[in-house]
Amino acid sequence: MTDATAAGAQDPQAPHPQALKPLDYAGGPPPAFAVVPRHVAIVMDGNGRWANQQGLPRTEGHKAGEWALMDVVAGAIQAGVQQLSVYAFSTENWSRSPGEIRFLMTYINDVLRRQEAQLNAWGVRIVHAGRPQRLWKSVQRAFDYAEHATAGNRSLTLTMCYNYGSRAEIVDAVREIAALAARGDLNPGRITESSFSRHLSVPDDVDLFIRCSGEQRLSNFLLWQSAYAELVYQNVLWPDYRRGHLWQAITEYGQRNRRFGGAVDAPRV
Numbered sequence: 298m299t300d301a302t303a304a305g306a307q308d309p310q311a312p313h314p315q316a317l318k319p320l321d322y323a324g325g326p327p328p329a330f331a332v333v334p335r336h337v338a339i340v341m342d343g344n345g346r347w348a349n350q351q352g353l354p355r356t357e358g359h360k361a362g363e364w365a366l367m368d369v370v371a372g373a374i375q376a377g378v379q380q381l382s383v384y385a386f387s388t389e390n391w392s393r394s395p396g397e398i399r400f401l402m403t404y405i406n407d408v409l410r411r412q413e414a415q416l417n418a419w420g421v422r423i424v425h426a427g428r429p430q431r432l433w434k435s436v437q438r439a440f441d442y443a444e445h446a447t448a449g450n451r452s453l454t455l456t457m458c459y460n461y462g463s464r465a466e467i468v469d470a471v472r473e474i475a476a477l478a479a480r481g482d483l484n485p486g487r488i489t490e491s492s493f494s495r496h497l498s499v500p501d502d503v504d505l506f507i508r509c510s511g512e513q514r515l516s517n518f519l520l521w522q523s524a525y526a527e528l529v530y531q532n533v534l535w536p537d538y539r540r541g542h543l544w545q546a547i548t549e550y551g552q553r554n555r556r557f558g559g560a561v562d563a564p565r566v
Contacts, residue, residue: 317418320371327376327544331551334504336380337373337543338519338526341366343510343534350534356400361536363408367415372540373453374419376547380454382499384518388428388462402433405459409439413446420452426498427461428469456499463520470496497521505550509533509542527553 344358351357366383373381386401393401409423416423425440432440440459473496477483494500503519503526511532515523529546531538 317415318371320375320419322371323368323540327372327540328548330376330544330547333377333547334527334550335378336382336501336503336522337378337505337507337547338382338384338503338523339369339543340384340508340512340516340518341535341538342384342508342512342516344536346510347534347536355397356404358536359401359404363412365536365538367412368539369543370416370421370453370455371419372543374421375540376544378453378547380456380501382426382456382458382503382519384458384461384516386427386459386461387517388460388465389517391431402436406435406439409443413443416455417447417450420450421447422450422452422454423447424454424456426456426458426466428465429460432460458499458518461498461518463515463517466498467521469498494521502526505529505546507531507543507546509535509538525555527555 341362344362345355346358347361348355348358370381385405390401391398423440423443423446425444429437429440436459440457470493474483474485474488474493478485494502499519499522501522503523506515506519506523506526506528507530508514508516508528509531511530513530519526527550529549531542531546533542
């Protein structure tokens with residue numbers, strides 16, 4: 298049993314529970330935060346390394362990561378976060394082994410089906426971001442169904458970035474804008490940063506960007522949206538990540554001085 302399991306988090310090897318859980322199923326309320334970020338982005342990294350350390354197949358790391366995600370979603374709602382965007386499968390991940398790709402395409406269907414009732418109970422709205430074209434048709438249908446089933450929820454928007462890459466997202470936005478301009482439906486001279494953002498699959502700016510596992514890079518995730526995000530790197534593999542780690546990152550975020558390019562003179566003595 299890991300420390301996280303002992304603390305009350307769901308054991309990834311245990312049977313999937315049928316009863317719905319309250320938000321505080323793994324512990325008490327969050328600490329008082331100085332400031333709560335509206336939009337948090339997380340690179341969920343380290344599933345494979347976690348599995349290797351346990352002497353398990355890489356797929357077991359992905360399974361364990363499901364329970365980390367659910368705990369973090371609950372913790373985000375408790376903290377007052379409005380939008381949580383998670384990097385689940387990148388456009389570069391197609392280079393992995395065919396067996397792992399097959400597992401990930403099948404497993405995301407299982408996750409969406411298994412967790413739909415729980416996420417609905419928590420008031421979570423699910424949104425897919427990423428290129429749909431290369432995804433299995435079953436995955437596209439699963440995301441379409443989840444988006445429709447949770448469309449009215451308001452506690453938290455969970456943006457699942459699947460077959461997502463930020464450069465691809467920007468290229469797709471440029472193509473869409475160019476097509477509108479070619480048809481005469483858009484004046485290129487009136488394009489602004491704000492109007493450009495509306496053509497992205499994730500239009501909202503990120504306030505807090507978290508990467509776990511000890512790596513310190515953006516990995517083509519929400520590059521445009523994270524222009525002024527606060528970056529927090531945590532040395533925890535994703536399957537071991539829990540809401541307490543999220544709350545630590547939010548606490549650190551509240552200690553940052555976000556100037557957005559401005560400056561303040563030191564007081565004269």
